[in-house]
Amino acid sequence: MKKVAFHTLGCKLNFSETSEIGRQLEESGFERVPFGSHADITVIHTCSVTGSADRKTKQAIHKAMQVSPESYIVAMGCYAQLNPDEIASWKGVDLVLGTNDKFDLIKYLTDTRKKGHAEVHSCEIIEDQKFFPAHSTTERTRAFLKVQDGCDYPCTYCTIPKARGKSRNPEISSIVEQAKELADKGLREIVLTGVNIGDFGKTTGETFTELAKELDEVNGILRFRISSIEPNLITDELIQFVAGSKRFAPHFHIPLQSGSDKILKLMKRRYLTAFFADRVLKIKTKMPDACIGADVIVGFPGETDEDFNEACRFINSLPLSYLHVFTYSERPGTPAASMAGKIPNRIRDERSHALHIIGNKLKQEFCISQIGQNRTVIFERQKSDGTMTGFTDNYVEILTETQPEFLHHPGLVFLCGPENNGMITAKMISTNPLP
Secondary structure (H helix, E strand, O other), X not given: OOEEEEEEOOOHHHHHHHXXXXXXXXXXXXXXXXXXXXXXXXXXXXXXXXXXXXXXXXXXXXXXXXXXXXXXXEEEEHHHHHOHHHHHOOOOEEEEEOOOHHHHHHHHOOOOXXXXXXXXXXXXXXXXXXXXXXXXXXXXXXXXXXXXXXXXXXXXXXXXXXXXXXXXXXXXXXXXXXXXXXXXXXXXXXXXXXXOHHHOOOOOOOOHHHHHHHXXXXXXXXXXXXXXXXXXXXXXXXXXXXXXXXXXXXXXXXXXXXXXXXXXXXXXXXXXXXXXXXXXXXXXXXXXXXXXXEXXXXXXXXXXXXXXXXXXXXXXXXXXXXEEEEEOOOOOOOHHHHOOXXXXXXXXHHHHHHHHHHHHHHHHHHHHHOOXXXXXXXXXXXXXXXXXXXXXXXXXXXXXXXXXXXXXXXXEEEEEXXXXXXXXXXXXXXXXXXX
């Protein structure tokens, strides 16, 4: 039995697809082993979002060669789609598969002897791409379910449309069936993932809100969480639905990317700051305890000190709960890569540091605001210090003394207590039956 190890870079969508492909191999007789242990085959699932993702791909390949010098190394996914010849030239790589070809991995593993030159299969992205279903169940209670793929948005900094193609999705009925299967396996939280999930329905004439309403009726799932959704796709109907739903968590992760209208226009985003603020305030009006996170890019070409300061003022003016901060990195082939006004790396790093400080403050303030609240918690892991952690429905991390039975009883209600190193301590007050 051949041993295969996977290493995944990038988004939760990549992780869900890795899990799906891994299951296919296990069902065909391969033994899956942890990355970093001896393996006959090592699969690196690549990402192309940032320059650091590129470097991490190369580092992962180097590590695989150190651990298993004779391992057959496969590089697949977005970076492999965009730069197949470059990856094929790297020492140790035997097979390169693009974003479509990776789902046929097993058919390429009939001969896994090391090769002098890498074999490349990176088909051109076509208009009518197929949707490949996927989900991951690597955690005890949580699953990531792929509901959409591809993107039609031409943001000037992004390579994803070129790597993954047009927006597409399966029918609602097939996603509901997958959710039921995950519930039968004992999963209690499902995170809906995709490239641009708010665009759901492009290929089936349905809408994301319609999908959410159908999933809300799936028995056995305590909580659905929306992974990330574009602000211009958060409709009043969706906000109203989540506010009154049985299972959808009051948690929105919304890409902002910049708090400067000038930079948003350069990025070719589909909204300006006033619209973003309107969506955030609308959510908070309907769900005062909702957790709202935002992605922000710093150091975009043309971003002056005043633009950055304006962005900071805008972010501080909103009731956000946390930030994911990204330092802009040039992506070859994107319009932004050739724009004037490149920002020195030193300044990019300084701005990133400043926004991390703001993000930490927002997170602490949101956590403190939850003290005294009764929230439903799903615990996920035990720690070596005798404590365990989990998350509330509104994405506050909870810390409490280890009680093993908590891991097997979903829907515990806890009283949120004092903050402890970025987490909230809590005490169980009751159980909450599954809706």
